[in-house]
Amino acid sequence: xxxxxxxxxxxxxxxxxxxxxxxxxxxxxxxxxxxxxxxxxxxxxxxxxxxxxxxxxxxxxxxxxxxxxxxxxxxxxxxxxxxxxxxxxxxxxxxxxxxxxxxxxxxxxxxxxxxxxxx
Amino acid sequence: xxxxxxxxxxxxxxxxxxxxxxxxxxxxxxxxxxxxxxxxxxxxxxxxxxxxxxxxxxxxxxxxxxxxxxxxxxxxxxxxxxxxxxxxxxxxxxxxxxxxxxxxxxxxxxxxx
Numbered sequence: 001x002x003x004x005x006x007x008x009x010x011x012x013x014x015x016x017x018x019x020x021x022x023x024x025x026x027x028x029x030x031x032x033x034x035x036x037x038x039x040x041x042x043x044x045x046x047x048x049x050x051x052x053x054x055x056x057x058x059x060x061x062x063x064x065x066x067x068x069x070x071x072x073x074x075x076x077x078x079x080x081x082x083x084x085x086x087x088x089x090x091x092x093x094x095x096x097x098x099x100x101x102x103x104x105x106x107x108x109x110x111x112x113x114x115x116x117x118x119x
Numbered sequence: 120x121x122x123x124x125x126x127x128x129x130x131x132x133x134x135x136x137x138x139x140x141x142x143x144x145x146x147x148x149x150x151x152x153x154x155x156x157x158x159x160x161x162x163x164x165x166x167x168x169x170x171x172x173x174x175x176x177x178x179x180x181x182x183x184x185x186x187x188x189x190x191x192x193x194x195x196x197x198x199x200x201x202x203x204x205x206x207x208x209x210x211x212x213x214x215x216x217x218x219x220x221x222x223x224x225x226x227x228x229x230x231x232x
Binding site for chain 1: 120157159161163167168169170171174175180212214216219220221222223224225226
C-alpha cells in the first residue's frame with residue numbers, strides 16, 4: 001500500500017523558517033517525480049514545487065521561488081520542503097504527492113501538514 | 120502560466136441525477152506530438168486529501184466508478200457524473216500538467232439537491 005506521511009508543520013512567525021518532511025513507503029520512491037501542493041484554509045489547491053527522480057531538476061511556483069527549496073533523499077524514501085522567509089499567505093495545509101509515471105498528475109497524496117504563519 | 124477556469128463554482132443535483140462540471144484552460148493542453156491532453160480531475164471530500172479520478176482528460180483511474188467520465192480536448196473539458204450518489208458530495212478540481220507551473224481550477228462544489 002502506498003503511503004505518504006507529512007510532518008514538520010506548525011506555528012511560525014512571519015519571516016521564520018520551517019522544514020517539512022514526507023516519509024514514503026509502498027512504492028519505489030526513486031522512480032518517481034514528487035510534488036508539494038498546498039491548500040490555504042477554505043481555499044483551492046495550489047501546486048508549490050516538484051523534483052525529478054534524481055533531484056537534478058526542480059520547478060517552483062513563482063510565489064515561492066527564492067524562499068522555498070524542495071529536496072529528496074532516495075536512500076531514506078523521503079521528500080523535503082525547506083521554507084524560509086515565511087509570510088502570512090503561506091499559511092496552508094501542505095500535501096506531499098507522487099507524480100504519475102508519464103506525467104505530473106498526482107496519483108497519491110499524504111494527509112497533509114498544517115503550516116500557520118502568524119505573530 | 121496556464122489559467123484553469125471551472126464552471127460552475129457550485130451545483131446541486133438530485134440523487135440519481137447527472138452532474139456536469141466544465142473546465143477551460145487559457146491555452147491548449149493538447150500535446151501535438153502524442154495527441155494527448157494533459158488534463159486531470161480530482162475529487163476532494165471534507166477533511167481528506169484530493170483523490171485522482173481521471174488522467175489524460177478521459178482515462179479513469181483504477182477503482183474509480185464508471186459513473187465518472189471525462190471528455191474534451193484542447194482547451195475545453197468536462198467531468199460528468201451520471202447517477203449521482205450521496206458519497207459523490209465533494210469539491211472537484213481540474214488540473215493541467217502540460218507545463219509548469221502545474222495549475223488547478225478553482226474547484227466546483229457538488230451537493231445533493
